[in-house]
Amino acid sequence: MPAGSGTVRPVPELPEVETIRAQLQPRLEGRSITEAGSHPSAKFTPAVEAVGCDVTGVRRRGKYLIVDLDDSSEAGCELVIHLGMTGRLAVEPYVDLSHPHLRAWWRLDDDDALTLHDIRRFGRVHVVPAGRHETIATLHRLGPEPFSDQFTGESLWRALRASRRCIKTQLLSQRPVAGVGNIYADEALWLAGVNPAVRHLSKPRAGRLAEAIRTALASGLRHGGTTLRDYAALDGASGRNQHHLHCYGRAGEPCERCGTELRRKVVDARGTTWCPVCQRR
DNA sequence: GGCTGGCCCTGTACGC
DNA sequence: TGCGTACAGGGCCAGC
Numbered sequence: 001m002p003a004g005s006g007t008v009r010p011v012p013e014l015p016e017v018e019t020i021r022a023q024l025q026p027r028l029e030g031r032s033i034t035e036a037g038s039h040p041s042a043k044f045t046p047a048v049e050a051v052g053c054d055v056t057g058v059r060r061r062g063k064y065l066i067v068d069l070d071d072s073s074e075a076g077c078e079l080v081i082h083l084g085m086t087g088r089l090a091v092e093p094y095v096d097l098s099h100p101h102l103r104a105w106w107r108l109d110d111d112d113a114l115t116l117h118d119i120r121r122f123g124r125v126h127v128v129p130a131g132r133h134e135t136i137a138t139l140h141r142l143g144p145e146p147f148s149d150q151f152t153g154e155s156l157w158r159a160l161r162a163s164r165r166c167i168k169t170q171l172l173s174q175r176p177v178a179g180v181g182n183i184y185a186d187e188a189l190w191l192a193g194v195n196p197a198v199r200h201l202s203k204p205r206a207g208r209l210a211e212a213i214r215t216a217l218a219s220g221l222r223h224g225g226t227t228l229r230d231y232a233a234l235d236g237a238s239g240r241n242q243h244h245l246h247c248y249g250r251a252g253e254p255c256e257r258c259g260t261e262l263r264r265k266v267v268d269a270r271g272t273t274w275c276p277v278c279q280r281r
Numbered sequence: 282g283g284c285t286g287g288c289c290c291t292g293t294a295c296g297c
Numbered sequence: 298t299g300c301g302t303a304c305a306g307g308g309c310c311a312g313c
Contacts, residue, residue: 063307085306086291101291120290122307138308165284172307182306269286270306 012083014146014179015220017063020089025058027091028067028114035107037097038125044103044116049127050079051106062142062178065089068130076130079106080139084122090115142178146213151177153207160201167209168196169268177213182270183248187216189274190247195281196272219244247273 012020032054038044053069056076060066067079081089087103095105095113104116104125116123126136133140143159144150159176160167170176171185180188189196191212194205201209223244246256251264255275264273 082308084290084308118290119292120306122290124308163283169284174307271304 013181013184014217017060021058021060028055031055032109033106034109038104045125047125047127064139078130080126082124086119087123088117143175146177153210156210157203157206166197166199184216186248186273188212193278195279196267
């Protein structure tokens with residue numbers, strides 16, 4: 001086994017972020033932010049613009065958490081949080097300012113605090129006027145939500161046709177569809193029988209892949225997300241979807257469909273598991 | 282404007 | 298036991 005390969009750290013993808021969002025909403029909605037602080041790194045703004053604002057809602061767009069704020073302006077503003085690979089949010093009464101992984105925190109008017117811990121510092125925090133995402137390039141160009149009417153086999157086929165990059169790279173770019181990361185890309189491609197390195201799909205196959213993306217994400221949502229190491233929901237509970245994965249992280253094991261040994265290779269600098277028979281090019 | 286590759290970042294596993 | 302190295306990977310950015 002190569003060094004480090006036994007340490008799998010999945011990032012929070014759509015199901016994980018949605019699980020956190022659902023738990024965060026009742027804890028934050030209606031509260032006011034009274035104080036903010038952050039790690040001294042320039043990457044972690046304390047988002048002091050949020051101080052004095054009321055939380056009016058908590059939404060998700062792709063892998064981004066968006067906390068809607070009423071700042072007395074007509075449009076309001078948004079606290080936008082991306083958890084990166086190892087980001088973890090919590091609402092807790094005590095903020096340990098000496099914790100080495102504490103990146104940002106916001107004190108609420110009930111004396112609890114929303115905290116962001118992030119081991120690898122890949123997370124991001126922004127405050128922007130409501131709906132103005134031009135300064136957050138990936139969010140600005142995000143594809144349709146996978147469970148929306150805008151995401152169809154046709155829309156996926158068109159998006160994939162517009163680029164010459166391989167399918168997996170395109171899925172990870174967030175442009176054909178929002179919220180798919182490495183885990184669910186591998187799962188969806190396996191479900192659809194699509195090789196991660198192909199560059200174009202026929203319309204029928206794009207339709208099957210769109211359905212497979214929804215199936216893989218729905219499984220993650222149903223099981224509270226996937227926990228292989230770092231991810232935990234707001235209440236600290238682990239997800240259960242790791243027990244329902246067909247492909248991701250199973251290189252060397254037999255394919256559930258055909259029994260062929262699943263293989264692993266690097267696509268777009270991401271570890272990729274696939275079945276050489278079911279997902280033949 | 283699209284694509285590619287390098288970089289960020291830290292915990293962990295492994296070899297020596 | 299301790300040190301050095303490889304690896305994990307989402308998003309950003311420079312260069313082409």
